[in-house]
Amino acid sequence: MPTIESLLHSADLPDSPSARLDAEWLLAAALGKSTSYLRTWPEREVPADCAERFAADLARRRQGEPVAYILGRQGFWSLELEVAADTLIPRPDTELLVETALQLLPATPARVLDLGTGTGAIALALAVERPSWEVCGVDRVEAAVALAERNRLRLGLGNAAFSVSDWFAALGAERFEMIVSNPPYIPASDPHLQQGDVRFEPQSALVAGADGLDDIRLIISQASTHLHPGGWLLLEHGYDQGEAVRALLVHHGFADVQSRLDLSGYERISLGRLP
Structure with a gap:
């Protein structure tokens, strides 16, 4: 199974200041974890169903769809x-x-x-x-x-x-x-x-x-x-x-x-x- 870091490293989102953070948000959502969990445990393996969801969400992001719409939520105040x-x-x-x-x-x-x-x-x-x-x-x-x-x-x-x-x-x-x-x-x-x-x-x-x-x-x-x-x-x-x-x-x-x-x-x- 792929690890957290390997999936983030291979995310291949369009180059932008938020590309890494976008990938982290999407992977954290797929895992049901926080982004701090990803940074603390980069060597943890990602189950196949979570990796599949992450791949599908990445594809939507590559088409330009906002992360907030993909996740269905956004922080404000x-x-x-x-x-x-x-x-x-x-x-x-x-x-x-x-x-x-x-x-x-x-x-x-x-x-x-x-x-x-x-x-x-x-x-x-x-x-x-x-x-x-x-x-x-x-x-x-x-x-x-x-x-x-x-x-x-x-x-x-x-x-x-x-x-x-x-x-x-x-x-x-x-x-x-x-x-x-x-x-x-x-x-x-x-x-x-x-x-x-x-x-x-x-x-x-x-x-x-x-x-x-x-x-x-x-x-x-x-x-x-x-x-x-x-x-x-x-x-x-x-x-x-x-x-x-x-x-x-x-x-x-x-x-x-x-x-x-x-x-x-x-x-x-x-x-x-x-x-």
């Missing part, structure tokens, strides 16, 4: 979330949205809305950190709402709820102390849509018109009717869209408009407060 092809894979950059939301509102009762919730990542991270908040997540895709609800149930969070809504359409006159969103923001002509992991992610969750701002424009134009006075709107956007998003926020009457930098030094989220 302090949580491990179920993921599926109906939703975007939660990314570390989006944790900036969570950090900023936690800084802006006190840990006292408040209602927070997560627009386009997908896996529920943002909503659930906020709910776990602020038990006094009532966090509502909406998505127009029914399968995404069902997935977010499964994540909520598995995490045992009673202060989060998910429902189907195309942005604000099903929310009536509901108002919130804060609205957060990681909406689609990639221009339709962006060549990166044909590269890497995003080829496997739902285009409807990525693309927003010719300049990538269609959904952000809609959210900003309608947000004031769903915020209490003094409430905050926080939006993730592309690395080069900060100036445009700030201008939209100012145009629609938001105050204290600003952007925050991600770990790479790019403007990744912009925010404003309803006067």
Whole structure:
């Protein structure tokens, strides 16, 4: 039987900074072990059925399918979330949205809305950190709402709820102390849509018109009717869209408009407060 190290050595994934780690995640999942187990016991033999599963998963990864979709899970914040092809894979950059939301509102009762919730990542991270908040997540895709609800149930969070809504359409006159969103923001002509992991992610969750701002424009134009006075709107956007998003926020009457930098030094989220 092959050993752990021999299988990892012969994984033959496309050369990238994450190739070795991708192989480790896939082999650990096939074995039902942690990646630290692989590093501690590289000489251990791998049973045939586990080696076969590893080979099948490697083949999917060689075709470019994201590891998160192959494994059906992804870490975000302090949580491990179920993921599926109906939703975007939660990314570390989006944790900036969570950090900023936690800084802006006190840990006292408040209602927070997560627009386009997908896996529920943002909503659930906020709910776990602020038990006094009532966090509502909406998505127009029914399968995404069902997935977010499964994540909520598995995490045992009673202060989060998910429902189907195309942005604000099903929310009536509901108002919130804060609205957060990681909406689609990639221009339709962006060549990166044909590269890497995003080829496997739902285009409807990525693309927003010719300049990538269609959904952000809609959210900003309608947000004031769903915020209490003094409430905050926080939006993730592309690395080069900060100036445009700030201008939209100012145009629609938001105050204290600003952007925050991600770990790479790019403007990744912009925010404003309803006067």
